Amino acid sequence: MFRVDLNADLGESFGAYKIGCDAEVLEQVTSANVACGWHAGDPVVLNKTLAMAKEKGVCVGAHPGYPDLMGFGRRDMKLTPDEEYAYTLYQLGAFAAFAKKNGLEIQHLKAHGAMYNTAGKDINLALAICKAVKDFDPEIILLGLSGSKLIEAAQELGLKAASEIFADRAYEEDGSLVNRKKPGAMIEDEEEAIARVVRMIKEGKVTAITGRDIPVKADSICVHGDGPKALAFTSRIRQKLGEEGIALAPFHTFVS
DSSP: OEEEEEEEEEOOOBTTBOOSOHHHHTTTOSEEEEEOSSSSOOHHHHHHHHHHHHHHTOEEEEEOOOSOTTTTTOSOOOOOHHHHHHHHHHHHHHHHHHHHHTTOOEEEEOOOHHHHHHHTTOHHHHHHHHHHHHHHOTTSEEEEETTSHHHHHHHHTTOOEEEEEESSBOBOTTSOBOOTTSTTOBOOOHHHHHHHHHHHHHHSEEEOTTSOEEEOOOSEEEEETTSTTHHHHHHHHHHHHHHTTEEEOOGGGTOO
16 A cells, blocks of 8 residues: 655744644644744744644654745755754754643654755755754654655665655756746646646656656655645645545654
């Protein structure tokens, strides 16, 4: 039987600003990546989101990003590996305090936005992120883009790694995500997105934006919790996976 995790980036509201529908999305996912306050989120939201995840039985992971609230962490920063390490460890520490308070184990860490994409191509930055995770707790799983340098770095350092695919993002031939500024970066058609997900899980392939098939490994599907149709889209994915005989489970139960 095929098994897969369903994750969403949550806890991204802050202050007076509400982003997404976290409580509703937590009814649908098996894992939640919770913002640590740098690209989005704040301490109050972090605490509340983790409490909701505990109530719903959803596994949680830290979702650190660059200190760029105005750019939502999607603008690149020219960091050294030492800075990348420190930024990751700092946010993981804050996350861990609230996880402990809420009686939650940390399943994973998934970098956000530009941190995720840049480290996905730069082995030195990927190693810095993974070293921060290992130094903090080597049992934490690294969640990274399938086939990326993040997965390579985790394996090099002896960390468990879960490979992530995206339901609503287009892929380049090298396996990276198409830049959001480029046409066709987002898969707008829900039927197409869901069909792509099923194929990635069952066949281990996805069609890149060039039309060429590329290999992927699907341990976890990312669905975005901040879109206006997030809840309906996530519900439809769950329904289709059930119809295809694909079981949903948090990835710590099957990633080795």
